[in-house]
Amino acid sequence: xxxxxxxxxxxxxxxxxxxxxxxxxxxxxxxxxxxxxxxxxxxxxxxxxxxxxxxxxxxxxxxxxxxxxxxxxxxxxxxxxxxxxxxxxxxxxxxxxxxxxxxxxxxxxxxxxxxxxxxxxxxxxxxxxxxxxxxxxxxxxxxxxxxxxxxxxxxxxxx
Amino acid sequence: xxxxxxxxxxxxxxxxxxxxxxxxxxxxxxxxxxxxxxxxxxxxxxxxxxxxxxxxxxxxxxxxxxxxxxxxxxxxxxxxxxxxxxxxxxxxxxxxxxxxxxxxxxxxxxxxxxxxxxxxxxxxxxxxxxxxxxxxxxxxxxxxxxxxxxxxxxxxxxxxxxxxxxxxxxxxxxxxxxxxxxxxxxxxxxxxxxxxxxxxxxxxxxxxxxxxxxxxxxxxxxxxxxxxxxxxxxxxxxxxxxxxxxxxxxxxxxxxxxxxxxxxxxxxxxxxxxxxxxxxxxxxxxxxxxxxxxxxxxxxxxxxxxxxxxxxxxxxxxxxxxxxxxxxxxxxxxxxxxxxxxxxxxxxxxxxxxxxxxxxxxxxxxxxxxxxxxxxxxxxxxxxxxxxxxxxxxxxxxxxxxxxxxxxxxxxxxxxxxxxxxxxxxxxxxxxxxxxxxxxxxxxxxxxxxxxxxxxxxxxxxxxxxxxxxxxxxxxxxxxxxxxxxxxxxxxxxxxxxxxxxxxxxxxxxxxxxxxxxxxxxxxxxxxxxxxxxxxxxxxxxxxxxxxxxxxxxxxxxxxxxxxxxxxxxxxxxxxxxxxxxxxxxxxxxxxxxxxxxxxxxxxxxxxxxxxxxxxxxxxxxxxxxxxxxxxxxxxxxxxxxxxxxxxxxxxxxxxxxxxxxx
Numbered sequence: 150x151x152x153x154x155x156x157x158x159x160x161x162x163x164x165x166x167x168x169x170x171x172x173x174x175x176x177x178x179x180x181x182x183x184x185x186x187x188x189x190x191x192x193x194x195x196x197x198x199x200x201x202x203x204x205x206x207x208x209x210x211x212x213x214x215x216x217x218x219x220x221x222x223x224x225x226x227x228x229x230x231x232x233x234x235x236x237x238x239x240x241x242x243x244x245x246x247x248x249x250x251x252x253x254x255x256x257x258x259x260x261x262x263x264x265x266x267x268x269x270x271x272x273x274x275x276x277x278x279x280x281x282x283x284x285x286x287x288x289x290x291x292x293x294x295x296x297x298x299x300x301x302x303x304x305x306x307x308x
Numbered sequence: 309x310x311x312x313x314x315x316x317x318x319x320x321x322x323x324x325x326x327x328x329x330x331x332x333x334x335x336x337x338x339x340x341x342x343x344x345x346x347x348x349x350x351x352x353x354x355x356x357x358x359x360x361x362x363x364x365x366x367x368x369x370x371x372x373x374x375x376x377x378x379x380x381x382x383x384x385x386x387x388x389x390x391x392x393x394x395x396x397x398x399x400x401x402x403x404x405x406x407x408x409x410x411x412x413x414x415x416x417x418x419x420x421x422x423x424x425x426x427x428x429x430x431x432x433x434x435x436x437x438x439x440x441x442x443x444x445x446x447x448x449x450x451x452x453x454x455x456x457x458x459x460x461x462x463x464x465x466x467x468x469x470x471x472x473x474x475x476x477x478x479x480x481x482x483x484x485x486x487x488x489x490x491x492x493x494x495x496x497x498x499x500x501x502x503x504x505x506x507x508x509x510x511x512x513x514x515x516x517x518x519x520x521x522x523x524x525x526x527x528x529x530x531x532x533x534x535x536x537x538x539x540x541x542x543x544x545x546x547x548x549x550x551x552x553x554x555x556x557x558x559x560x561x562x563x564x565x566x567x568x569x570x571x572x573x574x575x576x577x578x579x580x581x582x583x584x585x586x587x588x589x590x591x592x593x594x595x596x597x598x599x600x601x602x603x604x605x606x607x608x609x610x611x612x613x614x615x616x617x618x619x620x621x622x623x624x625x626x627x628x629x630x631x632x633x634x635x636x637x638x639x640x641x642x643x644x645x646x647x648x649x650x651x652x653x654x655x656x657x658x659x660x661x662x663x664x665x666x667x668x669x670x671x672x673x674x675x676x677x678x679x680x681x682x683x684x685x686x687x688x689x690x691x692x693x694x695x696x697x698x699x700x701x702x703x704x705x706x707x708x709x710x711x712x713x714x715x716x717x718x719x720x721x722x723x724x725x726x727x728x729x730x731x732x733x734x735x736x737x738x739x740x741x742x743x744x745x746x747x748x749x750x751x752x753x754x755x756x757x758x759x760x761x762x763x764x765x766x767x768x769x770x771x772x773x774x775x776x777x778x779x780x781x782x783x784x785x786x787x788x789x790x791x792x793x794x795x796x797x798x799x800x801x802x803x804x805x806x807x808x809x810x811x812x813x814x815x816x817x818x819x820x821x822x823x824x825x826x827x828x829x830x831x832x833x834x835x836x837x838x839x840x841x842x843x844x845x846x847x848x849x850x851x852x853x854x855x856x857x858x859x860x861x862x863x864x865x866x867x868x869x870x871x872x873x874x875x876x877x878x879x880x881x882x883x884x885x886x887x888x889x890x891x892x893x894x895x896x897x898x899x900x901x902x903x904x905x906x907x908x909x910x911x912x913x914x915x916x917x918x919x920x921x922x923x924x925x926x927x928x929x930x931x932x933x934x935x936x937x938x939x940x941x942x943x944x945x946x947x948x949x950x951x952x953x954x955x956x957x958x959x960x961x962x963x964x965x966x967x968x969x970x971x
Contacts, residue, residue: 178707180743181792185772185799186658190792199794231658233708233743233770 157208165205168248170240177202183228183238189221196221198228198238205245214254219245312343312437315371316429317361319353319378321408326351328412330422334377337426341433345369354384362388363395372397373436377405377429398441400892400954405432427967434966438959442892447933449535450640451883452477456527456826459487460865461645461857461872463509468876470518474883477637478513479541480523484588485510487647488858491571491671493678494729495865496721497755503680507587514589522635523590530642530825531915533934534852535888539637545630547595547603548581552621555591557583559613559622565599573672576682581613581622586680595627602627641852641879644826644836645872646819648858651705651712651812658773659704659809664787665690667774667807670722677729687733687806695736695805699789700726701771702742705812712812714833716862719810720746724755726808727764739765739802741791749864767802769794774807813862826853827913835861846874851888854878893954894935895942901949902927908941908950917941917950 165171183198184190190197196218204213213219222242229239249255286293316338320326331349339347346369350358353376365371374397376388381404389399407425415421451474455466458480466478478485489495490510492502513519522541529540559581569578571585578584580599583591597603601610606628613622650671654662661667666689668676679685689695700723706716720742727738745766747756760766769791778784779801786803793800815834816822823830827850829837836855839847846854854875857868882888895908895916904926908917916935917928928941928950942950951957 178743179794180770181768181794182770182772184792184794185769185790190799194798197792197797199792200797231710231772233703233710235709 152207152209154207158210159208161208161210161213162206164248165241165244168244170237171244173234173236174202174205174241176234177206177236178234179203180233182231182233183236186227186231188225188227189223193221198222201245202236202238202241205241211254213245214249214252219249310372312373313345313369313371314341314343314373314375314433314436315362315365315369316341316344316347316433317353317358317374317376317378318347318349318407318425318429319358319376320349320351321378321412322351325378325408325412328416328418328421329407329425330418331425333422334407334425334429338375338377338429338433341430343373343437344433345371353378354387359387359391359394362391366392366395366397373401373403373439375403375405375429375432375436377407377425377432379408380406399444400442401436401439403432403436403439405429430969431963431966435959435963438956438962439954440956442953444892445890445932446887447535447890448887449882449885450537450638451475451886452637452639453641453643453879453883454479454527454537454539454637454639455643455645456822457487457645457647457857457859458482458485458513458521458523459645459647459857460489460506460509461647461859461868462487462643463506463513464869464872465643465645465856465876465879466519467509467512467516468873469879470516472876472880472883473518474880476519477539477541477639478519478521479525479527480521481526482584483524483546483582483592483594484584484590485513485521485523486585486587486589488671489865490585490587491573491674493674493681494725496725497749497751499725499728503587503678510587510589514591521590524594525635527825528634530827533914533936534850535640535882536933537639537642537852539639539642541635541637543633543635545597545632546592547597547600547622547627547630548593549621549623549626550590550592552619553592554619554621555583555588555593556619557593558616558618559593562612562616564610564612565601567596567599572675572682573669575672575675593621595622600627641854641882642826643854643856643872643875643879644822644828644848644859645856645875646816646822646859648813648862649816651814653704653809653811655711656704659701659771660774660776660787660807661809664774664776664807666695666787666805667809669809669811670719670726671811673726673808677726677733685733687730687736689805693805694734695730697737697739697786697802697804698730698734698806698808699739699741699771699774699787699802699804700808700810701774701789702740702810703770703812704809705814707743712814712833714862715746716810716812717746718813718862718864721749721752721755721864723808723810724759724764727759728762731762731764736805737765739767739789739804741767741769741771741789743768743770749866767791767793767800769800778803813858816859819859822859826850828853828855831861833861835859846871846878852882890933891935891937893952894932894937895930895939896951896953897928897930898949898951899925899927901947903947903949904928905946907944907946911940911944913940914938 165174181199226239229237318331318335335347335349346365385404389402392402393399405428411424453469453476455462455478466476470476495502525541525543528542532538560579563579563581565580566577568574569576581593581595675681676683705711730738747753771791773790775788783803789802831837836859838845856872856875904919906919908928914934916931920929939952942952
């Protein structure tokens with residue numbers, strides 16, 4: 150299918166370059182080292198980091214952000230470690246993911262789900278930390294809540 | 309003092325200045341300043357009619373000071389000083405105001421620009437009022453030239469100067485001259501044999517009456533400046549009698565001790581007493597004192613070479629007691645041609661250099677195809693078989709921000725040359741992995757076309773890894789090269805028997821030491837910096853020191869030779885003139901204030917001040933040929949006795965005062 154360049158979003162590459170991690174996207178000279186070292190590209194011929202960068206540079210915003218391509222990266226950082234132009238492709242993928250969410254290319258239910266997973270994992274982590282602290286406190290025979298209160302009192306006294 | 313009459317000239321520089329500065333208004337304003345008798349604006353002050361304005365006004369108005377407000381003084385200060393001199397005015401009664409780089413090129417607002425230009429002109433006028441005429445002195449030039457480095461660049465430069473019947477000292481740190489070029493087999497794109505075209509030049513150097521060859525020597529110390537450098541060279545001990553050795557090589561044959569040969573890139577062994585290669589110049593053996601058992605055992609063991617040397621060039625005396633010699637030279641100019649190092653690809657683990665036997669660097673492959681090389685000119689694998697498939701990887705360490713950002717310029721072409729040689733010597737398939745094919749020189753693109761016709765498989769893609777992890781039967785026991793064919797958009801695996809890495813050219817590991825020795829600057833990539841990348845490519849910021857060849861950056865043989873010839877022309881033109889103009893704006897001691905404390909002597913990098921006894925009083929004295937006028941001594945002088953001519957306190961302070969005035 151022919152890509153008509155003046156129908157594309159020429160701002161896209163600048164927008165990606167503005168995102169944290171996307172700074173060097175315009176430096177790509179298409180050597181293909183990212184693709185050749187990518188474990189995903191090894192098993193999925195549809196996934197080609199070099200082509201994704203090319204699509205960004207040509208301004209194919211809708212095609213990139215609405216596709217599932219940005220979500221296939223395993224974030225193994227092999228491409229990023231070896232890239233001769235320091236394009237930081239793993240970080241570019243993160244930038245594309247957040248742009249896709251922000252610009253509404255991702256179904257809201259998916260975003261909700263991510264939020265739920267995020268909050269669930271935060272809670273789990275919190276509880277895990279708490280249980281470790283409680284166990285330690287029992288061994289040392291101290292009350293963590295009381296310690297916190299005392300510390301707070303001290304600070305208040307200073308003020 | 310006679311009445312000061314200043315002329316001010318404001319340059320349009322086409323639209324470079326006039327586009328964003330109201331030059332007419334600046335000129336009108338300048339006319340109102342004290343002591344200014346004439347003020348003009350002109351389209352191009354640096355043109356002949358522009359310079360004539362100054363000369364005519366000196367006659368007509370009796371000007372005794374001039375100010376030009378134009379570009380950077382680096383560009384045209386000298387132009388206008390000369391114009392003043394031609395008009396009959398001392399060149400130091402001139403001041404330059406930079407209203408282009410400091411004004412029109414850095415701000416957009418025309419109104420503010422015009423105000424700033426007025427400030428700069430006012431400051432220049434105030435400064436020039438206090439200028440004094442300075443005497444312009446000359447010094448003779450020593451007609452000898454030092455060439456450092458005996459590769460093709462150094463050889464060519466030395467021959468060109470010596471053919472002009474001027475004395476050249478050629479210093480080379482290895483036992484023989486020849487450099488990297490003598491290691492090469494053929495040269496692209498004509499496929500001339502490198503030895504065949506270089507050895508005649510090497511031989512010429514060896515017996516040229518005007519070249520003194522100091523091989524196996526290193527420069528230790530450089531002092532002085534253009535026209536009169538003093539150089540100390542350490543001539544390392546070869547532990548033989550150089551006047552008797554005929555280079556027959558019998559000692560080398562009999563010597564039982566071996567290490568991997570540096571010249572053969574580790575593909576063959578050399579002895580403890582050796583000649584690096586057959587056509588070495590000078591044709592003398594050299595003893596490696598760390599390896600020689602006779603030297604290590606203090607004469608108790610071995611001694612085979614002493615026994616077999618018919619010329620009696622090797623004796624217990626030469627082996628045990630010969631020491632380095634220090635030679636002192638006096639030269640007028642120096643040509644630095646210290647070359648490059650090959651990038652070590654073992655720092656890229658995914659390419660397997662040093663891990664797999666049949667992964668080679670470019671220079672190793674050069675030695676392999678060379679008829680006099682370790683395999684006698686055969687392309688062979690480590691186990692002695694002929695390869696059926698060879699892969700050449702471009703840009704190893706070049707065009708890669710993890711290693712060297714620059715393009716090494718020669719790898720595409722030597723990669724193509726290897727492909728041709730493999731096709732010539734073997735029946736192997738050749739795969740060439742490149743990012744961009746850069747074939748820019750004379751006959752280079754035609755060579756690429758020739759290789760395409762010869763059936764080389766060109767694959768556009770950077771190799772991700774070289775591995776021995778086979779996934780198919782065919783891959784077993786071979787090296788597998790993995791890349792993306794970016795033109796096809798698919799992953800490629802090439803089973804290969806041999807992999808050649810086109811390793812980058814990088815700055816010498818000791819480039820920092822050489823730079824400080826000759827007061828050179830280095831670019832961020834480590835190579836030496838030329839004075840101007842386009843218009844002064846072989847000069848350096850240090851007058852009288854020139855650079856040629858790969859020490860300035862990667863380049864091929866034709867470019868290196870052209871540069872070497874350019875340095876020779878520079879050196880010869882200096883000798884031909886026979887004298888140099890000394891800087892007049894240099895340090896000057898007010899002896900009534902000087903305490904003779906010697907702090908100026910300590911700080912000066914050019915060894916210009918020296919504390920001497922004058923009528924029983926210790927005072928500092930400046931050697932005017934060495935002083936560069938940098939001002940370091942004036943800063944450390946505790947009494948203010950040290951003054952820099954043309955940068956005296958009243959000149960600087962009045963300029964600053966004019967700038968800081970609120971009008």
